[in-house]
Amino acid sequence: MMLFPPDTFPRIIVKIGSALLVDAEGGVRRAWLEGIAADIAARARAGQQVAVVSSGAIALGARRLGLAKGGRASLEDAQAAAATGQIALGHTWAEVLGGEGLTAAQILVTLDDLEDRRRYLNASATLGRLLQLGVVPVINENDSVATAEIRFGDNDRLAARVAQAAGAQGVVLLSDIDGLYDRNPAQPGARHIARIERIDAKIAAMADTGSASGMGSGGMVSKIEAARIAGGAGVALAITSGRIERPLSTDARHTIFVPVKRARARKAWLAGRLTAKGVIAVDAGAVKALVEGRSLLAAGASGVTGRFARGDVVTIEGPDGAVARGLAEYDAAEVARLLGRRSEEHEAILGYAPRAALIHRNHMALL
Numbered sequence: 001m002m003l004f005p006p007d008t009f010p011r012i013i014v015k016i017g018s019a020l021l022v023d024a025e026g027g028v029r030r031a032w033l034e035g036i037a038a039d040i041a042a043r044a045r046a047g048q049q050v051a052v053v054s055s056g057a058i059a060l061g062a063r064r065l066g067l068a069k070g071g072r073a074s075l076e077d078a079q080a081a082a083a084t085g086q087i088a089l090g091h092t093w094a095e096v097l098g099g100e101g102l103t104a105a106q107i108l109v110t111l112d113d114l115e116d117r118r119r120y121l122n123a124s125a126t127l128g129r130l131l132q133l134g135v136v137p138v139i140n141e142n143d144s145v146a147t148a149e150i151r152f153g154d155n156d157r158l159a160a161r162v163a164q165a166a167g168a169q170g171v172v173l174l175s176d177i178d179g180l181y182d183r184n185p186a187q188p189g190a191r192h193i194a195r196i197e198r199i200d201a202k203i204a205a206m207a208d209t210g211s212a213s214g215m216g217s218g219g220m221v222s223k224i225e226a227a228r229i230a231g232g233a234g235v236a237l238a239i240t241s242g243r244i245e246r247p248l249s250t251d252a253r254h255t256i257f258v259p260v261k262r263a264r265a266r267k268a269w270l271a272g273r274l275t276a277k278g279v280i281a282v283d284a285g286a287v288k289a290l291v292e293g294r295s296l297l298a299a300g301a302s303g304v305t306g307r308f309a310r311g312d313v314v315t316i317e318g319p320d321g322a323v324a325r326g327l328a329e330y331d332a333a334e335v336a337r338l339l340g341r342r343s344e345e346h347e348a349i350l351g352y353a354p355r356a357a358l359i360h361r362n363h364m365a366l367l
């Protein structure tokens with residue numbers, strides 16, 4: 001069976017490392033990339049939405065600028081290389097996806113963009129809209145402006161965060177190795193691990209023996225960290241080799257990290273890590289809709305307390321007490337104006353293009 005098939009994984013993120021995209025001379029591995037574009041097109045035809053997290057900007061730019069150490073000798077070099085390489089990288093993606101009749105879109109993000117809840121929600125909405133439109137978002141870290149302290153630094157963890165923001169069910173890390181081994185895979189007797197249910201100290205220790213191609217900044221440690229982030233958000237993560245043609249169409253060997261149960265993970269995140277800034281009171285009908293997994297619409301809301309901004313955590317209270325927590329799509333004053341009003345009325349009331357819900361179901365956890 002195909003890895004992360006469209007019927008059970010309607011939305012996936014594919015991360016492609018520098019060593020797969022760029023050859024030893026610093027040129028694009030065009031034929032291989034065309035194969036990836038064909039794979040993505042086949043999945044799109046089968047109804048799957050695919051976003052790509054693509055490395056390679058630094059490696060491509062370094063060659064164009066003639067920089068030593070693949071452009072990684074200093075932060076300034078890396079940033080100059082990234083700025084130069086990114087434009088070529090985006091162009092290449094637009095071409096290879098275009099060759100398959102697909103439209104590419106570019107998003108460059110910094111760590112802060114996904115850590116700040118408001119910016120996270122915006123990135124999430126943009127990704128969602130692009131995917132709905134059938135576009136293939138191609139995402140990379142905005143290496144040219146991110147400073148050392150606020151960088152992801154590797155696209156493995158970036159891919160996991162993007163998956164969370166995009167509401168994807170799976171992340172594929174295409175690597176130069178087909179998964180995790182219990183010791184250095186070059187050693188005799190090294191055993192491949194196909195499935196990991198829990199990332200414990202033993203698994204983390206195995207990561208230290210993994211490979212690093214030398215071109216990107218990934219390696220197995222950042223892949224395990226990515227699996228941890230993805231798993232905590234209810235997203236499955238697979239590591240598989242990109243050292244073959246059409247890796248997304250073949251059922252090649254891989255390691256899969258099984259996520260923590262989705263609802264529990266979201267609930268833990270929302271209920272545990274953040275404190276609520278306000279309360280939205282809802283009627284019994286709205287409680288029923290929420291329990292069925294729907295978004296909170298203004299029509300079912302009857303009261304609001306507290307001071308919160310868009311993106312802040314709020315508690316939803318029904319007639320019998322708190323029922324859910326979620327990230328507000330509107331600030332408290334806006335919610336007050338929208339109470340009990342149907343979505344179609346929102347634009348007339350607020351004077352600008354509204355969000356469909358007060359709290360989207362993707363950003364809500366039932367208590």
Ligand code: GLU
Pocket residue numbers: 018054055056057058059082140141143153154155156215216217218
């Ligand atoms: N963002 C970097 C680039 O485009 C790659 C980071 C990584 O190696 O994972 O070159």
